[in-house]
Amino acid sequence: MTATNFSTENRTYRQLLGNGLTYRIPPFQRDYSWGEEEWEDLWLDIQSTLPADGEPAHYMGYLVLQTVDNRVFEVIDGQQRLTTLSLIVLAAMRLLKRLISSGVEAEANQIRLTQLRASYIGYLNPVTLMTQNKLSLNRQNDPYYRDYLVTLTDPLPQRGFPASTLTMRKAFEWFERRLNEYTRTDSDQGRALAQFIETMSDKLFFTVITVADELNAYRVFETLNARGVRLSATDLLKNYLFSVLARGQQATGELEELERRWERLVGRLGSESFPDFLRMHWNSRYSFARQSELFKTIRSRIQSREAVFTLLREMDEDVDTYLALTQPEGSDWPSDWKISARELRLFSVRQPYPMLMAARRRFAEQDFARLLRATVVISFRYNVIGSRHPGEQERLYHEVAKKIHEGTITNVHLALQALYPIYRSDAAFRADFAEKSIKTTQSRNARIVRYILSKLERQVGGIEFDQDSPAYTIEHILPQSPDAGWDAFSDRDIDSFIYRLGNMTMLESSRNKDAANKPFAQKRAIYKDSQFHLTKKLADEEEWTPERLAARQHEMARLASAIWRIDL
Incomplete structure (x- = not known):
C-alpha cells in the first residue's frame, strides 16, 4: 500500500469535527446497534477524564476512513463510536435548550448551544432551518437523526420507525439522563454541560487510518485483524456490492432484495464468521485466494448486477454445508x-x-x-x-x-x-505414530489423546464409551510428577517420555486418583481391575521402562494404521 493511498495519525474528537470536515456512513452500512452495556462503558471512560487529577486522555481505538478529497470522509469502521459521541453532544444541547426555555441564563446558554452546534453537529441553514450535518448516518438511521435528534425535537416521536432507530433514540435519552444527573447540582448547569462536552472532545482520541479506496480499506482490515483488532470487513464487502447495484437505473428493488438476502445470510453465519465462510465458498468454485487477497479477487470478478446476485445465490447454496462442517451439532x-x-x-x-x-x-x-x-x-x-x-x-x-x-x-x-499425494502411507504413518508425543497440559491436546485412546480401545476390546465423560481420564503411566520408584527413567528421559502416546492410557477417574504418582509395581494392581482392555493389559508388564514404553507405542501404531485407513 503506497503512502499516497494510506495515512494514519492520532486525532481528538475535537480535531475530527473541525475545519469543515464531514463524515458519511455509507447508506447500507450496518444500523446503529450499541446497547446499554456499551453506553455504560463509554460513560465511565469519559468520566475518568473529567476530574483535574483524572486520566489525561482516553483512547477510543481505530477509526478507518475513506476519502478522495480529504474533506468528505466515508466511515468504514467506527460508526458506532462516532454516532454515540454525536448523541452525547446532542443530549447536552437539548438540556441547554430546556434551560433557555425556562429562562435560566438564557443568553449565555444560547451562545453555548449555538457554539456546540457549530463545532460538533453542523450549521443551521437560516432559510430552510435544516442543519448541514458534519455526520450523516446510513439510510435507515439518518432520517430520524437528521429530522428529530439534530433539531432537538422534544418530545421525540417513538412509533413507526425501524428498531435500530428506536435504539438510537434510547441511547440519546440515556445519555441525556446521565448528563442531567451529573450537572444538575452545579450552580451553573449550562456552563457545566458545555465544559463536559469540551473536556470529552479534547481527551477522547482515535487512531485515524485514512485510505483512498475499498481495496486499501480491506488491506487495513487484514493488518489490524492480524494484530487482534476486530473490524467489519464483512460490511466493507456489503458496501461494495451495494455500490455495484447502485450504478444501474431503477435499482431500488434490487437494493432492497440484496439487503434482505444479505442480512439473512449474515444473520445465519454471524458477521465474525462471514469472512471465513466467504473464502471457503470462493475457493470451492474459483481460483485460489488467500484471505488477504480475497476482496481484491472478488472486486475484480463481481462488477455487474448479474454477478452480484449470482454471488448471493451461490453463497446461499453453500451456507448450510459450511454451518454443518463448523457447527455440526x-x-x-x-x-x-x-x-x-x-x-x-x-x-x-x-x-x-x-x-x-x-x-x-x-x-x-x-x-x-x-x-x-x-x-x-x-x-x-x-x-x-x-x-x-x-x-x-x-x-x-x-x-x-x-x-x-x-x-x-x-x-x-x-x-x-x-x-493420494497427501495420504500418509501405512509405513510412514506407523513411523510417525511410534514417535508421537502430545502434551496433554493443553485442553485441545488432551481431547485429541482421549479421542485416540477411545478409538484404540474400541478396536481391541469393542468397548464404546463417552470419551468426554468425566468418569474417565487420561492416565500417565510414568507420572507427570513421579515420586520414588521410577529409576528406570533418567531426568532427561522423564521429559521425553511423559507425553509419548505409549505412556498414556484410559482409566476410570476413581482409579486414576488411586494410581497417582505411585511406582509401577503398585499401579499394576489398579490397572488389572480396569474395564479398559489396553489398560488391563498393562498389568502383564513386569516393569515400565523406556524400552517397554516404545514397544507399546509401536503396537498402538500398528492398531492405528488399521483404524485410520482408506483404500486408495
Whole structure:
C-alpha cells in the first residue's frame, strides 16, 4: 500500500469535527446497534477524564476512513463510536435548550448551544432551518437523526420507525439522563454541560487510518485483524456490492432484495464468521485466494448486477454445508456425517472445507459421506500425527475442489485418487505414530489423546464409551510428577517420555486418583481391575521402562494404521 493511498495519525474528537470536515456512513452500512452495556462503558471512560487529577486522555481505538478529497470522509469502521459521541453532544444541547426555555441564563446558554452546534453537529441553514450535518448516518438511521435528534425535537416521536432507530433514540435519552444527573447540582448547569462536552472532545482520541479506496480499506482490515483488532470487513464487502447495484437505473428493488438476502445470510453465519465462510465458498468454485487477497479477487470478478446476485445465490447454496462442517451439532446431517465433522473440528483442520463444499453440491450422498470420512483419515495421518506443513495440503484440496466444481472429478473414487499425494502411507504413518508425543497440559491436546485412546480401545476390546465423560481420564503411566520408584527413567528421559502416546492410557477417574504418582509395581494392581482392555493389559508388564514404553507405542501404531485407513 503506497503512502499516497494510506495515512494514519492520532486525532481528538475535537480535531475530527473541525475545519469543515464531514463524515458519511455509507447508506447500507450496518444500523446503529450499541446497547446499554456499551453506553455504560463509554460513560465511565469519559468520566475518568473529567476530574483535574483524572486520566489525561482516553483512547477510543481505530477509526478507518475513506476519502478522495480529504474533506468528505466515508466511515468504514467506527460508526458506532462516532454516532454515540454525536448523541452525547446532542443530549447536552437539548438540556441547554430546556434551560433557555425556562429562562435560566438564557443568553449565555444560547451562545453555548449555538457554539456546540457549530463545532460538533453542523450549521443551521437560516432559510430552510435544516442543519448541514458534519455526520450523516446510513439510510435507515439518518432520517430520524437528521429530522428529530439534530433539531432537538422534544418530545421525540417513538412509533413507526425501524428498531435500530428506536435504539438510537434510547441511547440519546440515556445519555441525556446521565448528563442531567451529573450537572444538575452545579450552580451553573449550562456552563457545566458545555465544559463536559469540551473536556470529552479534547481527551477522547482515535487512531485515524485514512485510505483512498475499498481495496486499501480491506488491506487495513487484514493488518489490524492480524494484530487482534476486530473490524467489519464483512460490511466493507456489503458496501461494495451495494455500490455495484447502485450504478444501474431503477435499482431500488434490487437494493432492497440484496439487503434482505444479505442480512439473512449474515444473520445465519454471524458477521465474525462471514469472512471465513466467504473464502471457503470462493475457493470451492474459483481460483485460489488467500484471505488477504480475497476482496481484491472478488472486486475484480463481481462488477455487474448479474454477478452480484449470482454471488448471493451461490453463497446461499453453500451456507448450510459450511454451518454443518463448523457447527455440526445444529445441522440436520446424518449422525455419521456429524461425527466426521466434529473430528475435523477437533483436529483444527479446515483446509478440506472448500473441497467438501464442492462435493456436497456435486456428489451423490453416498460418495460425499465416503469423501468426508476419508478426509478425517487423511487429516489424522497428515496433520494430527504427521504434523506435516499444511501448505501443500491446502493447494491440493483446492485443486480437487475446483475439479469437482467444474465436473472433471465426478465421484469419490476419482477424488481419492487425486488426494493420494497427501495420504500418509501405512509405513510412514506407523513411523510417525511410534514417535508421537502430545502434551496433554493443553485442553485441545488432551481431547485429541482421549479421542485416540477411545478409538484404540474400541478396536481391541469393542468397548464404546463417552470419551468426554468425566468418569474417565487420561492416565500417565510414568507420572507427570513421579515420586520414588521410577529409576528406570533418567531426568532427561522423564521429559521425553511423559507425553509419548505409549505412556498414556484410559482409566476410570476413581482409579486414576488411586494410581497417582505411585511406582509401577503398585499401579499394576489398579490397572488389572480396569474395564479398559489396553489398560488391563498393562498389568502383564513386569516393569515400565523406556524400552517397554516404545514397544507399546509401536503396537498402538500398528492398531492405528488399521483404524485410520482408506483404500486408495
